Amino acid sequence: MTKMKRRTFLKGTAASSMIGLAISAGLLKPRIAMAAWPQVGFDAKTVDGALGALYQSSSTSPSTAINIKAPDIAENGAVVPITVTTSLPAEVITLIVEKNPSPLAGNFILGAGGIGYVSTRVKMGKTSKLIAVVKAGGKLHSADKEVKVTIGGCGG
Amino acid sequence: MAEKTIRIRAELSGDVTDVKALINHTMETGLRKDAKTGETIPAHFIQEVTCEVNGKQNFTAQWGVAISKNPYLSYQFKGGKKGDKIKISWVDNKGDKDSEEGQVQ
Numbered sequence: 001m002t003k004m005k006r007r008t009f010l011k012g013t014a015a016s017s018m019i020g021l022a023i024s025a026g027l028l029k030p031r032i033a034m035a036a037w038p039q040v041g042f043d044a045k046t047v048d049g050a051l052g053a054l055y056q057s058s059s060t061s062p063s064t065a066i067n068i069k070a071p072d073i074a075e076n077g078a079v080v081p082i083t084v085t086t087s088l089p090a091e092v093i094t095l096i097v098e099k100n101p102s103p104l105a106g107n108f109i110l111g112a113g114g115i116g117y118v119s120t121r122v123k124m125g126k127t128s129k130l131i132a133v134v135k136a137g138g139k140l141h142s143a144d145k146e147v148k149v150t151i152g153g154c155g156g
Numbered sequence: 157m158a159e160k161t162i163r164i165r166a167e168l169s170g171d172v173t174d175v176k177a178l179i180n181h182t183m184e185t186g187l188r189k190d191a192k193t194g195e196t197i198p199a200h201f202i203q204e205v206t207c208e209v210n211g212k213q214n215f216t217a218q219w220g221v222a223i224s225k226n227p228y229l230s231y232q233f234k235g236g237k238k239g240d241k242i243k244i245s246w247v248d249n250k251g252d253k254d255s256e257e258g259q260v261q
Contacts, residue, residue: 037203042220079224097222101187105222111207111214113235115172120217121224123185 041104047096050104051133054094055140060133063088066116066143068132077124077149086116088136093118098144099128124149164258166242173236173260175207175215177229177244185221201249205229208243209236236260 041053048058069083084093093108093116100123108118116134124130124147131144165176179202186199199221207215215231238260245255 037218042218081228083230100222102220102222104220106220107218108231109216109218110231111216111233112212113233114215115232115234117230117232118217119228119230121228123222123224 038104038107041107042102044104045102047098047103047131050096050102051094051140054104054107055135057140060140060142063134063141063143066132066134066141068130068143068145070130070145070147072146073148073150074124075150077126077151079121080124080130080147080149081119081121082130083119084117084132084134086132086134086136086141088116088134088141090114090116090134090136092135094133094135095120095122096131096133097122097124097128098131100125103131160256161254162244162246162256164242164244164256166236166240166258166260168236168238168260171234172232173209173234173240174232175230175242175244177205177207179205179227179229179246181225181227181246181248183221183223183225183227187221199249202227202246203249205244205246207231208241208245209233210241211243 038054041050044050044053051058065088066086070080074080090110095105096103097105105122106120127148129144129146131142133140133142161180163178167174181202182200184197184200188197190197201221202219205217206213214233217229240260242258242260243255247253
C-alpha cells in the first residue's frame with residue numbers, strides 16, 4: 001500500500017512539473033513576441049489574423065497622417081516599390097498585402113530617433129490593397145492603397 | 157559566403173540620416189514550382205534585418221516571403237552624424253547570415 005502511494009506520488013509530481021513547463025513556455029512566448037520573428041503573424045492567412053498575432057488586436061483606426069507611396073498599376077507583381085511615411089510618432093510600421101496568400105509582408109520596428117519612414121519592395125500575387133499599420137502611442141493607425149497588378153509575383 | 161551580399165548607403169541631410177541597403181538574396185516563397193521537375197522550391201527568405209548605429213540597435217525589419225528578391229530597404233533616423241558606424245545584418249530561415257558595415261556620409 002505504501003509502495004502504491006509512493007508511485008502515485010511520483011506520477012503526480014512528474015505530471016505537475018510537465019504542466020509547469022508548459023505554462024512557463026506559454027508565458028514566455030508573448031514576452032519575446034516582439035523581439036523574435038513573429039512566425040504566427042507571417043503564417044496567418046488573413047489580415048485580421050496577422051494583426052492579431054502581432055498586436056493582439058486587429059482594430060485599427062484610419063489615419064490621414066499615413067502616406068503610402070506605391071504605383072497605381074504594377075506591371076510586375078514581383079517587384080512593387082512601396083514607401084510608407086507618417087507624421088505619427090511611429091514605433092512599429094507593419095506592411096500588409098491584403099490578397100497575398102500570407103498577407104503580412106514585413107514588420108519594421110523603429111529604434112531611438114526613428115522617423116516614420118520605411119521603403120522597400122514587395123511581391124503581390126494579384127491586384128490588392130496595400131495596408132500600412134502604424135503603431136504609435138499604444139494605438140494602431142492604418143492607411144491603404146489599391147495597386148493593380150497585371151502579372152502576379154507569387155506563384156510559378 | 158565569400159561575396160558581399162549587402163550594400164549600404166547612409167547619408168546625413170539636415171538632422172536626418174537616411175540609410176539604404178540592397179541585399180542579394182533569392183527570397184524564395186516556397187510557393188513556386190520548378191519548371192522542369194514540377195517540384196515545389198522550398199522557401200528560402202530573409203527573416204530579420206537589423207541595423208546598428210555605433211554598436212546600438214537602431215532598427216529591425218522582420219520579413220516574410222512577400223519581400224521581393226534582392227531586397228531593398230530604406231529607413232531614417234534623427235540624431236546621427238557624419239562618420240557614425242552603420243552595421244546591417246540579416247539572417248534567413250535556413251540560418252544563413254551576413255553583415256556589413258558602412259559609415260554615415
